[in-house]
Amino acid sequence: MTLVLLLLIVLVLVPAAASMHRLLGRDTGWAAAAVLLVVGLLTLPWLQSVHHGGAVVETIPWIPTLNVSLALRLDGLGLVFLFLVLFIGALVMAYSARYFSTAAKTGDYYVWMLLFVFSMTGMVVADDLIVLFLFWEFTTLCSFFLINRSGEKAPGPARRSLLLTMGGGLGLLAAALLIITRTGTTRISEALSSEVWSTDPGFTAVIAVLVAAAALSKSAQFPFHIWLPDAMVAPAPVSAYLHAAAMVKAGIYLMLRFSPALADSTTWQVLLISSGLITAVIGALFALQRHDIKEMMAFSTISQLGFLTAVIGVGTEKALAAAVVHVIAHALFKASLFMMVGIVEHESGSRDIRVLNGLHRTMRVSLVITTLSSLSMAGVPPMLGFVSKEGLLGGFLSAEFSSVMTWGITLIAVVAAIGTFAYCGRIVLGSFSSFTGAGPRDEDREPMAPEASHEATWTFWLPAMLPAAAGLLLGFVPGIFDGLVSDAATASSGAEHHAHLALWHGFSVELLLSAAVIGGGLLMVLGRARVDAAVPRRILPFTGVDAVESLRLALIRGGRRIGDLTRTDVHGLHLTLPGILLLGVLIAGLVASPTVGSLTAGNTRPADWILLTLLAAFLLGTVLSTDRAGAVVLAGGAGFVVASFYFMLGAIDVGITQLLVEILTVVVLVLVLRKLPKRFHRVPRSRTVVSAVVAIGFGAAAFLATYALTGRRGQSDIAQYYQENTYEQTGADNIVNSILVDFRALDTFGELTVLGIAGFAILAVLNSTFSTSDNEPETSRAWVGTPLDDAVDNTTSMRTLFNWVAPLIVLFSLILLVRGHYEPGGGFIAALVAGGFFALRYLVAPSDSAVKLRWDYALVIVGGILVGAGTGLAGLVEGSFLKPLTTDIPLPGGGSYHFTTAIIFDVGIYLAVIGAVLVALDRLGQVQRYPAELLQKYLSTHPEAAARRRSGTPLDPGDVPPEVAEESTPLHTTSSGRSDGQEEAR
Numbered sequence: 001m002t003l004v005l006l007l008l009i010v011l012v013l014v015p016a017a018a019s020m021h022r023l024l025g026r027d028t029g030w031a032a033a034a035v036l037l038v039v040g041l042l043t044l045p046w047l048q049s050v051h052h053g054g055a056v057v058e059t060i061p062w063i064p065t066l067n068v069s070l071a072l073r074l075d076g077l078g079l080v081f082l083f084l085v086l087f088i089g090a091l092v093m094a095y096s097a098r099y100f101s102t103a104a105k106t107g108d109y110y111v112w113m114l115l116f117v118f119s120m121t122g123m124v125v126a127d128d129l130i131v132l133f134l135f136w137e138f139t140t141l142c143s144f145f146l147i148n149r150s151g152e153k154a155p156g157p158a159r160r161s162l163l164l165t166m167g168g169g170l171g172l173l174a175a176a177l178l179i180i181t182r183t184g185t186t187r188i189s190e191a192l193s194s195e196v197w198s199t200d201p202g203f204t205a206v207i208a209v210l211v212a213a214a215a216l217s218k219s220a221q222f223p224f225h226i227w228l229p230d231a232m233v234a235p236a237p238v239s240a241y242l243h244a245a246a247m248v249k250a251g252i253y254l255m256l257r258f259s260p261a262l263a264d265s266t267t268w269q270v271l272l273i274s275s276g277l278i279t280a281v282i283g284a285l286f287a288l289q290r291h292d293i294k295e296m297m298a299f300s301t302i303s304q305l306g307f308l309t310a311v312i313g314v315g316t317e318k319a320l321a322a323a324v325v326h327v328i329a330h331a332l333f334k335a336s337l338f339m340m341v342g343i344v345e346h347e348s349g350s351r352d353i354r355v356l357n358g359l360h361r362t363m364r365v366s367l368v369i370t371t372l373s374s375l376s377m378a379g380v381p382p383m384l385g386f387v388s389k390e391g392l393l394g395g396f397l398s399a400e401f402s403s404v405m406t407w408g409i410t411l412i413a414v415v416a417a418i419g420t421f422a423y424c425g426r427i428v429l430g431s432f433s434s435f436t437g438a439g440p441r442d443e444d445r446e447p448m449a450p451e452a453s454h455e456a457t458w459t460f461w462l463p464a465m466l467p468a469a470a471g472l473l474l475g476f477v478p479g480i481f482d483g484l485v486s487d488a489a490t491a492s493s494g495a496e497h498h499a500h501l502a503l504w505h506g507f508s509v510e511l512l513l514s515a516a517v518i519g520g521g522l523l524m525v526l527g528r529a530r531v532d533a534a535v536p537r538r539i540l541p542f543t544g545v546d547a548v549e550s551l552r553l554a555l556i557r558g559g560r561r562i563g564d565l566t567r568t569d570v571h572g573l574h575l576t577l578p579g580i581l582l583l584g585v586l587i588a589g590l591v592a593s594p595t596v597g598s599l600t601a602g603n604t605r606p607a608d609w610i611l612l613t614l615l616a617a618f619l620l621g622t623v624l625s626t627d628r629a630g631a632v633v634l635a636g637g638a639g640f641v642v643a644s645f646y647f648m649l650g651a652i653d654v655g656i657t658q659l660l661v662e663i664l665t666v667v668v669l670v671l672v673l674r675k676l677p678k679r680f681h682r683v684p685r686s687r688t689v690v691s692a693v694v695a696i697g698f699g700a701a702a703f704l705a706t707y708a709l710t711g712r713r714g715q716s717d718i719a720q721y722y723q724e725n726t727y728e729q730t731g732a733d734n735i736v737n738s739i740l741v742d743f744r745a746l747d748t749f750g751e752l753t754v755l756g757i758a759g760f761a762i763l764a765v766l767n768s769t770f771s772t773s774d775n776e777p778e779t780s781r782a783w784v785g786t787p788l789d790d791a792v793d794n795t796t797s798m799r800t801l802f803n804w805v806a807p808l809i810v811l812f813s814l815i816l817l818v819r820g821h822y823e824p825g826g827g828f829i830a831a832l833v834a835g836g837f838f839a840l841r842y843l844v845a846p847s848d849s850a851v852k853l854r855w856d857y858a859l860v861i862v863g864g865i866l867v868g869a870g871t872g873l874a875g876l877v878e879g880s881f882l883k884p885l886t887t888d889i890p891l892p893g894g895g896s897y898h899f900t901t902a903i904i905f906d907v908g909i910y911l912a913v914i915g916a917v918l919v920a921l922d923r924l925g926q927v928q929r930y931p932a933e934l935l936q937k938y939l940s941t942h943p944e945a946a947a948r949r950r951s952g953t954p955l956d957p958g959d960v961p962p963e964v965a966e967e968s969t970p971l972h973t974t975s976s977g978r979s980d981g982q983e984e985a986r
Contacts, residue, residue, distance in 0.1 A: 001042045001043070003058045003074060004058055004060065004070075004072065006039065006043070006125070007122055007125070009035075010036075010039065010114070010118045010121050013032065013035055013036075013114050013117075014114045014115055014118065017031070017032050017110040017111060017114055018110070021106065021107065025106070026097055026098075026100045026101075026105075028110050029093045029094055029095070029097030029106075029110065030094060032093040032113075033090040033091070033093035033097075034090075036086050037086075037090040040083065040090065043086065047079065047484065049074075050074065050075050050079050051076075052487070052490075053075075053491070054075070055073050055075040055189075056072075056073070056074040057072070057073050057074075058071075058072045058073075059071045060876055061876070061880055062128075062131075062880070062881050063880070063881060064880055066186075067186055068130050068131075068186050070131060071126070071128040071186075071187055072125045073125065073189055074124075075487065075491040076484060076486070076488040076491045077253075077256055077257065077487075077488040077492050078124045078125055078491075079484065079487070079488070080484060080485075080488045081120075081249065081253050084244070084245040084327070084328070085117060085120045085121055086121070088244050088245035088331055088335050089113075089117045089245060091339075091463040091466060092113070092240050092241045092244075092335065092463070093110075094462075095237055095463035096113070096237040097459075098459050099460070100235075112142055112146050113142075113237070115142050116139065116143070116241065116246055117246075118138075119142055120139060120249075122134075123135035123250060127188050127189055128188065129176040129179060129186050129187075129188055129191065130176065130186055132172075133172055136169060136218075136254075137169050139250050140165045140169060140247075141162075143242060143247045144158050145158075146234055146238045146242075147161060147233065147234045147238070150233045150235060153233050154234070156230075157227070157230040157232075157233050160230055160545070160548050160549070161227040161230065163548070163552065164226075164227045164548070165217050165227065167217060168213050168215070168216065168217025168218055168224065169214060169217075171209075171210040171211070171217075172210065172211065172214035172254070174210050175207050175210035175211050175214070178203070178206065178210070179191050182200075182203060191261075192257075192260050192261045192494075193494075198264075201265070204261070204262065204265050204267075204268075205265060205267040205268075207258075207262065208262045208267040208268035208271065209267060209271065211254065211255075211258050211262065212268065212271040212275075214254060215251040215252070215254040215255045215309075216271075216272075216309070217251070218247065218248065218251030218254070219249075219251030219252055219255075219302075219305045219308075220251075220279075220302045221275045221279045221302065221306060222275050222278045222282065223275075225283070225302045225544065226543070226544030226547075227548075228243075228248065228298055228302055229286070229295055229299055229302070232292075232294050232295055232298050236294075236341050236345070237339070237342065239294070239297070239298075239341075240334075240339050241335075243298075243301045243334050243335075244335035244338070245331055245335070249327065251305075252305065252309070252312070252323075252327060255272065256320065256323065256324070256488075259312060259315060259320060259492045259493060259494075260491075260492065260493060263320075263494075268313065268315075269313050270313075271313070272309050272310060272313025273313035275306075275309060276307065276308070276309030276313060277310045277409060277412045277413065277416070278306070279303065279309065280303050280304075280306030280307050280412075280416035281306075281416045282303075283303025283416075284299075284300075284303045284416050284419025284420055284423060285535070286299040287299035287300050287303065288419065288422060288426065288531065288532070288535045289535055289537055291352050291354050291430075292351050292352055292353075293341055293344065293352075293353060293356075293430065294351050296423055296426065297334075297337055297338055297427070300334075300424075300427075301334060303420060304334070304420070305330075306416065307413065308323050308327065308330070310396070310409065310413065311323050311326075311392050311395040311396060314395055314396060315493075316395070316400060318398040318497075320395075320489050320493045321485055321486070321488075321489035321497055321499045322388070322391035322392050322394060323392075323395065324485050324488040324489055325391050325481065325485055325499075325501065326388035326389070326391065326392055328384070329376060329383075329385045329388035330377075330388070331467075332376065332384065332467040332470050332474075333373040333383075334377070335467050336369060336373040336464045336465075336466075336467040337373045339463060339464035340366060340369055340373070340461075340464050343456045343461060344363070346456065346460075347363065347366075347453050347454055347456050348453035349453075353426070353431060356430065356431050356432075358432075358433075359431060359432040359453055360432040360433065362453045362454055362455060363432070363453060363455045363456075364455065365455055365456075365465070366432075366456065366461060368468075369465050369468045370427070370428055370432065371428055372472055373467075373468045374424040374427055374428050376468075376472075376475075377424050378420055378421040378424040378518075379420070379421070379514060379517060379518070380518060381475070381503060382472070382475040383472060384470075384471045384472075384474045384475040385475075386503070387475060387478045387501060387503060389417060389514065389517070390510045390511065390514050391510075392413065393410065393413065393417075393510045393513045393514065394508075394509075394510045396410040397510065410513070414513055414516060414517055417521075418517050419524075421517060421520070421521020421524065422524035422528070425521070425524070425525035425528065426525075426532075429525070476503060478501035479500070479501050481499075482499050482501055485499040485501065486499045607648060608645075611641050611644055611645055611648075614641050618635070619634075619638050622634040622635045622638065625680075626680055627680075628673050628676060628678060628679065629673055629678070632666055632673065636662050636663075636666040639659075639665070640659065642658055643656075643658035643659040651736070653734065653736040653824050653826065656825075657828060657829055657832065660829065660833060660836065664832060664835050664839060667839045668920050671920075671921070722743070723735065726738050726743075729742070730742040730743075730821075730884065730886075731821075731898045731900060732821045732822060732900075732902075733822045733823065734821060734822055734823060734824065734826070737820045737821055737825070737906075738821065738902075740828075741826070741827075741884070741902040741905050742884055742900075742902055745882040745883075745884070745902070745905060746881070748905075748909070749905075752864065752908060752909055752912050753865055755861075756862070756864065756865045756912050756915070756916070758916060759858075759912070759916035759919045760858065760919075762916070762919050762920055798840075798843065802840055802844045805840075806841070809834075809836060809837040810834070810837055813831075813834040813837065814830070817830035817903075817907070820906055821902060821903060826906055826909075827908070827910040828909055828913055831910045831912075831914045831917070832913065832917075834910070834914050835913065835917035835918075838914070838917060838918060838921055839917075842921050857914075857918035857919055857922065858919070860911050861911070863911050864910065864912030864913070864914075864915060865908065866908075867905075867908035867911060868905055868908030868909065869908075870908075871902075871905040871908065872905075874901055875901070884902040885900070886898065886899065
């Protein structure tokens with residue numbers, strides 16, 4: 001198996017799980033677990049490949065011009081984390097199949113969890129800084145969505161976790177760009193071996209700060225630690241995976257990955273050791289404060305990650321090897337413990353140790369699992385956690401600092417480890433014992449009756465039992481990890497290291513310190529009642545969540561104040577800055593005009609003056625018109641004249657595009673005008689004069705600047721290049737279309753995405769906008785009593801014409817789509833023609849319901865973007881994203897058809913544009929009203945709103961109370977202005 005195939009399998013598993021969910025429901029977790037397990041087993045042969053500093057390396061060009069590639073590299077360090085991602089992921093998937101009670105709760109859960117697996121897999125095998133950053137941010141987004149879907153209380157914690165971790169991600173992005181600039185490569189393995197790290201300590205310190213900020217925020221280390229306990233609103237499977245193998249482990253991975261370059265930096269050491277030890281201590285303290293076992297688990301995670309962060313900061317080979325061992329041990333006991341939290345809550349109905357009572361009688365298997373995992377986390381022999389905790393203490397003692405400093409950080413770690421032992425005892429005894437030692441119980445929290453709980457089924461507790469049992473068995477034979485740990489430590493230290501793991505190393509300082517930890521922890525557990533009473537429940541008058549939320553709200557208030565200072569509806573102020581810029585362009589054009597060539601005579605034709613006269617007439621009519629509809633029609637006429645200019649100049653594609661855009665624009669604007677008064681409001685004559693002077697001045701400046709800069713030169717070098725090379729390189733005869741879908745396809749794909757986003761923005765805006773008209777619209781009343789009042793009769797002739805021309809329009813659209821590479825046409829023009837079909841179809845319909853689409857046009861937009869992206873990925877076969885693939889297809893009558901994937905890319909453009917057009921046509925054609933009785937009741941108690949209503953000013957949605965909005969029902973108007981309900985009544 002290759003690394004690319006590994007990524008592809010995990011990625012394909014996402015849509016496959018979504019499809020399987022329709023058939024299997026919550027049992028999709030079993031299928032996903034089986035696939036991840038098989039994939040994990042297939043990666044085992046790579047153990048030999050990465051031995052003694054080896055690596056599996058694969059590269060696919062992505063953006064060659066920037067030297068960015070899909071570079072994948074798997075060494076010993078990456079393999080450790082890959083095993084965690086896949087095998088822990090398989091256990092969590094199997095656990096999820098029984099944790100959730102119904103399929104309705106797992107509809108999108110498996111999609112986001114498997115995307116989480118894909119993101120973490122991509123991150124640990126990435127050998128390109130840009131690719132690493134992309135997968136890093138994918139993990140953040142997956143975590144956000146998994147938290148956010150967890151109930152009514154989830155949006156706040158999800159938002160805070162996103163802000164803190166994405167803020168750190170900006171640090172990683174800045175570090176990546178600086179490293180690429182300084183080292184001249186995007187490859188991580190090459191950049192980390194550069195000499196710049198030893199020759200430029202200032203640069204190294206800056207990168208250390210940026211990478212540390214990213215890693216500390218991701219791993220929830222002080223002062224970013226608050227988001228992880230806050231995110232405990234997520235269900236137990238999400239927490240188990242996030243804590244054991246994903247998200248927070250991503251920060252640990254980043255620190256280990258950059259250790260070869262940063263380990264000798266004082267800045268790096270100070271940041272990691274100080275933050276890690278502070279977090280280890282306060283995490284243990286906060287865990288002793290809590291009564292919710294899930295919160296206790298969360299704080300235990302940040303405490304354990306604090307040990308890892310600090311020992312990575314020490315930076316010696318022994319310390320880094322110890323960190324790798326503890327990463328493995330932590331993944332095992334933390335995955336098991338979080339799954340047990342879910343089982344306890346599921347089977348007993350509570351997570352509060354002040355309520356839980358006597359579970360050791362009814363949940364004996366759960367007691368065994370929780371005890372084994374807690375013993376491993378506490379560092380009690382013969383658990384694997386004891387081996388890793390002893391290794392951490394040895395790692396701290398190996399620090400190359402002064403003896404005072406070395407023993408200082410070691411003793412702080414010992415204190416934090418004693419706290420670890422204490423909260424592990426609190427978890428086990430508080431959850432399963434009849435006496436928690438948590439002091440007097442709250443009056444509002446009566447202990448549950450023992451018979452109120454029962455043991456989970458074996459399919460539920462088995463995924464939690466496996467890592468707990470592994471922690472016990474591997475403690476006896478930790479040497480099985482010697483090779484893997486040695487390879488990982490070699491990769492993270494940059495020097496070859498040979499690890500020798502054992503449960504017993506003889507008498508040593510580390511053993512003595514471990515004994516002190518166990519002894520001190522036992523004393524705290526035995527005196528847990530006094531400890532619980534002595535631990536302060538609140539240290540500061542505010543919490544970390546309060547601080548982050550206050551900062552967020554302060555930033556929002558500050559932004560609003562700045563916005564209020566700069567926001568204005570006065571158009572003149574908006575034109576001031578562009579006017580100054582345009583004046584600068586005009587001056588630059590006039591200064592440059594003598595140097596750009598001489599005026600060539602004979603370029604002006606009589607037809608030009610005719611078109612200019614028509615253009616001036618249309619524009620003058622638009623400006624002087626007092627009727628909105630008339631102004632729209634006249635402005636459209638000006639657009640047709642501009643299209644005629646393009647046709648005369650030979651720019652057929654541009655001319656057709658302009659013509660079709662003008663047609664659809666007029667249709668859409670007419671739909672908008674239905675919601676506005678017929679006529680413009682009156683303005684003072686002085687304002688008209690000023691506006692005219694300003695408009696004419698800007699127009700003249702734009703004309704002169706354009707003419708001075710472009711009107712006197714011949715064909716540009718780039719135009720000459722396209723003329724000479726387009727057919728040879730792309731096989732295309734249509735140079736304009738080829739520029740869009742071949743040479744500048746990435747730009748076009750960006751514009752395609754922006755168009756799709758604009759379509760969704762239109763959808764969101766129009767969905768949130770209501771008409772508050774409780775009577776017939778003015779446009780409807782204007783035609784009452786005339787032949788045009790009948791919506792069916794007055795569209796008969798147009799419907800007859802439409803029935804004849806509709807097939808021709810569709811056929812013409814498809815022809816333009818497939819011929820765009822060789823003749824005038826292309827995806828955008830073809831979509832505009834198809835948009836004309838839908839616009840005409842809408843206009844001839846007697847009511848909105850008669851033309852209502854039966855499929856979701858939002859999916860059309862998404863489909864277009866996905867087609868474009870898929871075409872781009874296919875280009876990777878030839879070495880570059882979005883590079884067209886070509887082939888000659890033989891034709892039956894002889895000859896061949898030159899097929900290129902650029903045509904498929906055009907299909908993506910076609911779908912996205914049609915989707916955006918349909919959004920505008922469908923939503924602008926609707927009128928949504930509030931119930932008349934509710935609206936009148938509201939207006940009778942709000943004179944200011946009633947005054948605005950009488951003056952003809954539309955009411956904003958925010959002006960209307962929620963109860964009116966909630967009880968409103970949409971009524972779609974017909975083309976004559978009548979609602980569908982009225983039409984049916986007639």
